[in-house]
Amino acid sequence: MAVKDNKFLTFVLGEESYAIPILKIKEIIGMMAITEVPRLPNFIKGVINLRGKIIPVIDLRLKFGLEERGYDERTSIIVVELETENATRISGLVVDTVNEVLDISDAEIEPPPQYGTDVDQAFLMGMGKVKEEVIMILDADKILSAGEIKILDEV
Numbered sequence: 001m002a003v004k005d006n007k008f009l010t011f012v013l014g015e016e017s018y019a020i021p022i023l024k025i026k027e028i029i030g031m032m033a034i035t036e037v038p039r040l041p042n043f044i045k046g047v048i049n050l051r052g053k054i055i056p057v058i059d060l061r062l063k064f065g066l067e068e069r070g071y072d073e074r075t076s077i078i079v080v081e082l083e084t085e086n087a088t089r090i091s092g093l094v095v096d097t098v099n100e101v102l103d104i105s106d107a108e109i110e111p112p113p114q115y116g117t118d119v120d121q122a123f124l125m126g127m128g129k130v131k132e133e134v135i136m137i138l139d140a141d142k143i144l145s146a147g148e149i150k151i152l153d154e155v
Helices: 146-153
Strands: 007-013 016-021 025-030 044-050 053-059 076-083 088-095 097-103 124-130 133-138
Touching: 007 076, 007 088, 007 133, 044 088, 044 146, 076 097, 088 146
Parallel strands: 016 133, 053 088
Antiparallel strands: 007 016, 007 097, 025 076, 044 053, 076 088, 124 133
């Protein structure tokens, strides 16, 4: 599981720890007013105006099927750059808490377990072993399906 740079931003959703390669991160911001856009899937919360640029905001809790919870002072938006077939897109990912940047070596990363063909795990790049904790490493470019990206294109 070779990663260009072994630095990852770690964050929490519910009780679980996740990470995204630091090279995908543009910035981290606190929660701000989100403008709802009608007729979007529930995990796409709407859009924000970030210094004159309109970007869609995805609540990762809802995207991953976790229970919705209210936002608080620890809730953050991780602004990421997503590569798709046709373009590069900037999106915001709402997470419960941002933790820290960690170095996770290739030796500490294992492929995600296989649960059969019914479970879509394309968004999982691997499982990082840090001390006694397992951190799910996300492939930011695969968090959204092609159909979901098409929906964002129309926002």
